[in-house]
Amino acid sequence: MRTMKELLEAHPFFAGLDDEAIELVVGCATNVHFDPDEYLFRLGDPADRFYVVRHGRVALELHVPGSGQQVVDTVEEDQVLGWSWLVPPHRWFLDARAVMPTSAISLDGVCLRGKCDEDPALGYAFMQRVAHVMYERLQSARVRLLDLYGGGRDAAR
Amino acid sequence: MTLRGDTTSSVRGVADVAPDPMLPRPFRVQDVRHDTDDTVTLWLDPLDGEPLGFAAGQFTMLQAFGVGEVPISISGDPGDPRYLQHTIRDVGGVTAALVRARVGDVLGVRGPYGVGWGVRDAAGADVVVVAGGIGLAPLRPALLELLGNREQFRRAVLVYGARSPADLLFPAELEAWADRPDLDVAVTVDHAPSGYRGRVGLVTEPLARAGLDPGRTLALVCGPEVMMRHVAEDLVRLGVPPAWVRLSLERNMRCGVGLCGHCQLRELFICVDGPVLGLDRAAPLITVREL
Numbered sequence: 001m002r003t004m005k006e007l008l009e010a011h012p013f014f015a016g017l018d019d020e021a022i023e024l025v026v027g028c029a030t031n032v033h034f035d036p037d038e039y040l041f042r043l044g045d046p047a048d049r050f051y052v053v054r055h056g057r058v059a060l061e062l063h064v065p066g067s068g069q070q071v072v073d074t075v076e077e078d079q080v081l082g083w084s085w086l087v088p089p090h091r092w093f094l095d096a097r098a099v100m101p102t103s104a105i106s107l108d109g110v111c112l113r114g115k116c117d118e119d120p121a122l123g124y125a126f127m128q129r130v131a132h133v134m135y136e137r138l139q140s141a142r143v144r145l146l147d148l149y150g151g152g153r154d155a156a157r
Numbered sequence: 158m159t160l161r162g163d164t165t166s167s168v169r170g171v172a173d174v175a176p177d178p179m180l181p182r183p184f185r186v187q188d189v190r191h192d193t194d195d196t197v198t199l200w201l202d203p204l205d206g207e208p209l210g211f212a213a214g215q216f217t218m219l220q221a222f223g224v225g226e227v228p229i230s231i232s233g234d235p236g237d238p239r240y241l242q243h244t245i246r247d248v249g250g251v252t253a254a255l256v257r258a259r260v261g262d263v264l265g266v267r268g269p270y271g272v273g274w275g276v277r278d279a280a281g282a283d284v285v286v287v288a289g290g291i292g293l294a295p296l297r298p299a300l301l302e303l304l305g306n307r308e309q310f311r312r313a314v315l316v317y318g319a320r321s322p323a324d325l326l327f328p329a330e331l332e333a334w335a336d337r338p339d340l341d342v343a344v345t346v347d348h349a350p351s352g353y354r355g356r357v358g359l360v361t362e363p364l365a366r367a368g369l370d371p372g373r374t375l376a377l378v379c380g381p382e383v384m385m386r387h388v389a390e391d392l393v394r395l396g397v398p399p400a401w402v403r404l405s406l407e408r409n410m411r412c413g414v415g416l417c418g419h420c421q422l423r424e425l426f427i428c429v430d431g432p433v434l435g436l437d438r439a440a441p442l443i444t445v446r447e448l
Contacts, residue, residue, distance in 0.1 A: 069351030140359040148381035149290030149320040
């Protein structure tokens with residue numbers, strides 16, 4: 001069985017972090033498992049952690065009056081879930097529901113924020129990684145906002 | 158080609174005169190399948206009994222008599238051209254008339270036209286097929302050719318993005334493809350109702366995690382142009398050579414034979430030089446706003 005350090009080192013989100021930084025992160029990490037349809041968190045809950053997904057898939061959902069719950073994104077193996085732990089007011093903006101058996105590493109946001117505050121190099125390394133995740137999600141949302149598949153010149157084929 | 162007005166041909170009779178490229182052949186609608194709320198697949202039977210051979214990626218000029226003519230990619234199996242197959246989305250005008258076609262109706266067909274995907278160029282290499290929305294229809298012949306000759310290729314990957322689960326084309330076939338051990342299938346949609354268990358996100362996301370061997374990969378990409386640009390950029394960033402990233406461009410094809418100039422994209426006529434172009438040729442063109 002692999003240690004928490006080995007699990008974190010193997011995840012792309014932590015690629016490039018040195019041993020010392022990984023050791024600091026290990027102190028804030030626990031293994032978690034979610035069954036299908038189990039919620040990881042709900043909109044408005046305190047965002048006190050984030051998740052490094054190892055296996056499975058998690059749907060991010062928003063309730064749309066008249067249309068019910070809508071899945072706006074999914075997060076799966078080799079991705080991370082949640083940045084609200086880093087940004088005030090530290091509340092979840094979405095519901096997160098496992099859509100298949102999902103294994104993840106849960107990282108305590110309060111613990112991690114404390115370590116990032118104490119160690120600016122670690123904080124910067126984390127900010128770079130979280131910023132990259134945010135950049136990718138923003139690009140994805142922007143392109144999908146165009147509703148490219150919905151019509152237009154290319155649509156008849 | 159025999160020139161019109163060639164008296165030698167005239168005296169020999171009509172049968173010896175090369176067909177006029179502007180003259181449609183009549184095809185009867187043999188079957189209609191409603192794929193989504195705005196998209197149908199038509200099976201067309203040539204009235205003259207002569208199947209329309211084609212290369213994966215080619216298109217025809219499809220005519221609803223009395224309404225008009227539009228370029229539509231062929232979505233059938235190039236290895237089985239008995240019926241001509243077209244998958245058409247209703248975007249108004251001629252396509253609305255084509256989508257309303259019923260069994261027994263007669264449509265006009267010119268072609269096939271254009272340059273295809275050239276799937277066989279990837280013999281011994283990996284192939285990744287990236288489709289967005291209705292773009293799966295022009296890529297289906299390439300996939301069928303690939304799967305029909307599977308032993309000639311190494312890894313095969315299909316990445317398909319659609320607007321929602323209800324908009325996925327060929328769902329039964331997608332399921333069958335996903336069950337194949339020799340084809341990796343990643344489907345993603347822009348949004349979905351709760352309860353959907355598949356991926357939701359941009360089509361480029363599964364592509365980044367497909368584990369491609371970029372130096373030995375032929376990528377075939379078809380979808381809305383913005384989507385193709387993003388996919389192409391990602392493929393090149395992963396290391397796929399631009400000439401091995403092939404895109405199917407949609408322009409205002411009218412004559413289909415490079416005469417009218419409606420589909421001209423700088424020095425290229427998309428109806429004869431395309432619609433499939435390598436990114437090395439297409440990249441300077443698709444990023445120019447005025448083109």
